[in-house]
Amino acid sequence: MSKTFEIIERVGISTESTNDAIRNVIEEAHKEKPVAWFEVTEPRGRVTQDGKIEFQVTVKIGRKLS
Amino acid sequence: MSKTFEIIERVGISTESTNDAIRNVIEEAHKEKPVAWFEVTEPRGRVTQDGKIEFQVTVKIGRKLS
Amino acid sequence: MSKTFEIIERVGISTESTNDAIRNVIEEAHKEKPVAWFEVTEPRGRVTQDGKIEFQVTVKIGRKLS
Amino acid sequence: MSKTFEIIERVGISTESTNDAIRNVIEEAHKEKPVAWFEVTEPRGRVTQDGKIEFQVTVKIGRKLS
Amino acid sequence: MSKTFEIIERVGISTESTNDAIRNVIEEAHKEKPVAWFEVTEPRGRVTQDGKIEFQVTVKIGRKLS
Amino acid sequence: MSKTFEIIERVGISTESTNDAIRNVIEEAHKEKPVAWFEVTEPRGRVTQDGKIEFQVTVKIGRKLS
Amino acid sequence: MSKTFEIIERVGISTESTNDAIRNVIEEAHKEKPVAWFEVTEPRGRVTQDGKIEFQVTVKIGRKLS
Amino acid sequence: MSKTFEIIERVGISTESTNDAIRNVIEEAHKEKPVAWFEVTEPRGRVTQDGKIEFQVTVKIGRKLS
Amino acid sequence: MSKTFEIIERVGISTESTNDAIRNVIEEAHKEKPVAWFEVTEPRGRVTQDGKIEFQVTVKIGRKLS
Amino acid sequence: MSKTFEIIERVGISTESTNDAIRNVIEEAHKEKPVAWFEVTEPRGRVTQDGKIEFQVTVKIGRKLS
Amino acid sequence: MSKTFEIIERVGISTESTNDAIRNVIEEAHKEKPVAWFEVTEPRGRVTQDGKIEFQVTVKIGRKLS
Amino acid sequence: MSKTFEIIERVGISTESTNDAIRNVIEEAHKEKPVAWFEVTEPRGRVTQDGKIEFQVTVKIGRKLS
Incomplete structure (x- = not known):
């Protein structure tokens, strides 16, 4: 049983909070x-x-590859 | 004069904020x-x-060893 | 065209939030x-x-050198 | 002579081995x-x-950009 | 809704494989x-x-605190 | 006011210079x-x-998500 | 043949030397x-x-689990 | 015999080269x-x-404290 | 009582496993x-x-200096 | 209640010990x-x-900003 | 099929460029x-x-072990 | 004007001090x-x-290549 995920990197921006x-x-x-x-x-x-x-917060995101 | 502390590691979880x-x-x-x-x-x-x-935030905690 | 910035390091403290x-x-x-x-x-x-x-949050700050 | 590659990040999963x-x-x-x-x-x-x-093993993969 | 986990660190040893x-x-x-x-x-x-x-492989392990 | 950026990773190659x-x-x-x-x-x-x-130089690139 | 060790983290303090x-x-x-x-x-x-x-010196210590 | 140096951090900018x-x-x-x-x-x-x-290149600089 | 070791770095290659x-x-x-x-x-x-x-696995190796 | 500290970086030198x-x-x-x-x-x-x-030992020093 | 490489570390010096x-x-x-x-x-x-x-640039160099 | 240095890595051992x-x-x-x-x-x-x-202290040593 085997599954693969992608990791993408995004930057979110807010003047409120991290x-x-x-x-x-x-x-x-x-x-x-x-x-x-x-x-x-x-x-x-x-x-x-x-x-x-x-x-400005950099976030790595894991999502299932379809 | 000498004292020793322990460091433990915990993970806290919240849907509110870090x-x-x-x-x-x-x-x-x-x-x-x-x-x-x-x-x-x-x-x-x-x-x-x-x-x-x-x-999910990992926290290292220092406490005095009794 | 050339400009220089300084980076300083400060620690902020608050009992409210990071x-x-x-x-x-x-x-x-x-x-x-x-x-x-x-x-x-x-x-x-x-x-x-x-x-x-x-x-206690350590922050590196970039400012233009005058 | 110049070529460019992309790097993508994936996570593989197996109950057998890394x-x-x-x-x-x-x-x-x-x-x-x-x-x-x-x-x-x-x-x-x-x-x-x-x-x-x-x-769960994170792998960075380099591939030639077409 | 809030839960806490402990992280412990162990070293496993084997002459077979990592x-x-x-x-x-x-x-x-x-x-x-x-x-x-x-x-x-x-x-x-x-x-x-x-x-x-x-x-000799060092492993960090997360377990729910009871 | 909120905006999001993507970060991609590429490798550039040159026999001239970095x-x-x-x-x-x-x-x-x-x-x-x-x-x-x-x-x-x-x-x-x-x-x-x-x-x-x-x-061979690895570069992380930030671009506005459209 | 397999053995397991624990790693604990402590902080030692002295006004003499590290x-x-x-x-x-x-x-x-x-x-x-x-x-x-x-x-x-x-x-x-x-x-x-x-x-x-x-x-104040942080030390990771490996000890055999009994 | 003892001397002390300061380390400062600066960012240089150029459209020519690093x-x-x-x-x-x-x-x-x-x-x-x-x-x-x-x-x-x-x-x-x-x-x-x-x-x-x-x-934009960040440089740490060591200089003798006068 | 004092002994000295060298550390060398090697890369091993295999199509079988790490x-x-x-x-x-x-x-x-x-x-x-x-x-x-x-x-x-x-x-x-x-x-x-x-x-x-x-x-391709990079390994640091410690050996007693003779 | 809020206070701010500066962090400076210095290098100390001694032929005695670190x-x-x-x-x-x-x-x-x-x-x-x-x-x-x-x-x-x-x-x-x-x-x-x-x-x-x-x-030559690099030391980061925290001091209260006056 | 198995081959081994050595990694050595050198520092190059130039007043021209990195x-x-x-x-x-x-x-x-x-x-x-x-x-x-x-x-x-x-x-x-x-x-x-x-x-x-x-x-002064530190470079790690991989070479086939003969 | 160009010179090259080697960097070697050694481990020293002492029961006295680092x-x-x-x-x-x-x-x-x-x-x-x-x-x-x-x-x-x-x-x-x-x-x-x-x-x-x-x-046991690991030390990287720079020496001029002859």
């Missing part, structure tokens, strides 16, 4: 194809021109 | 024996069958 | 000199004497 | 497009409900 | 308490006095 | 879809049969 | 159960209120 | 105070609005 | 000089022209 | 501003022209 | 024995007494 | 060929049969 950035990425990827698991690899960010903190 | 997952682990470990410090090592997660994002 | 700890650091550094980008490198913490969880 | 999990991933990816090289990045696993050890 | 070393560790830990997942972190080994190759 | 290998990869990927940023992860290479040094 | 901090941890752990090997993973420290340098 | 980005950083830092050694830690970049590749 | 690739390297190095211990650092591979999977 | 090199760095930094904690990141060294071993 | 430093190392090692592949692991450098930037 | 283990390795390697620099990569150890702590 969790919100993760949710944005996962929900979008889940609509394309069901997400099995994810791994948060690199929380970064910047300050926007109007002074807001923007969180 | 902070909530950390709090669950720390509060539970703190009840057993006072927690001196902790380190978050690996934020992961999955999508549950009813479509919720579940955060 | 995002709050990051915001504290970035907002303070941004007042000194505009923050271009940041990177979260090491979420740690401790339990305070009155039993609160204190998040 | 080598078997690698073979499953490589053979499947090779059918889609010839595999030039691969790199094994993360051997993990779980115990299935009927008590079998399931190996 | 898979055999992993199986030895997992099966033994599973008898004590059901193993949820595992991660292979450090394959090492030595040559025994009678010239056999001994595989 | 910069040339990076340029080959970025220019090709940019033609498909605009490249937002890139990260150089693994400079390797080989000596070709006619004795030339071939640089 | 070696002294390692010795404190190993000697204490060895009294509980014979130590097979150890690995020093993270030398840290702090300055105490009376101005002494305190070394 | 070497040029390193040179920009080192030459600027050297004018402030003599540079003893440096270490290149993270080659990244972006594509500028007029389609040029911009190299 | 264990077979490790055995090839260790047995060959052991014939030259007794191998004290080894560490597996990087499992990679390629698909050969006749479609076989070739495992 | 502990001595650490002490040199910490004591000097502590005179400028109280040191809260430190982390030893990279023990290196060289052989001096008169044949002495010189230890 | 590519030039790599070429120096590879060409010298290739004259001794054919180089199969190489990996660039650690670009460092210093400023020479006459103010030139000297690049 | 510094003593480093000294043993460097002094021995220096007698064979002058040591330019060294890097301490992995402090480990074991408890000997008569209950002594034995430090």
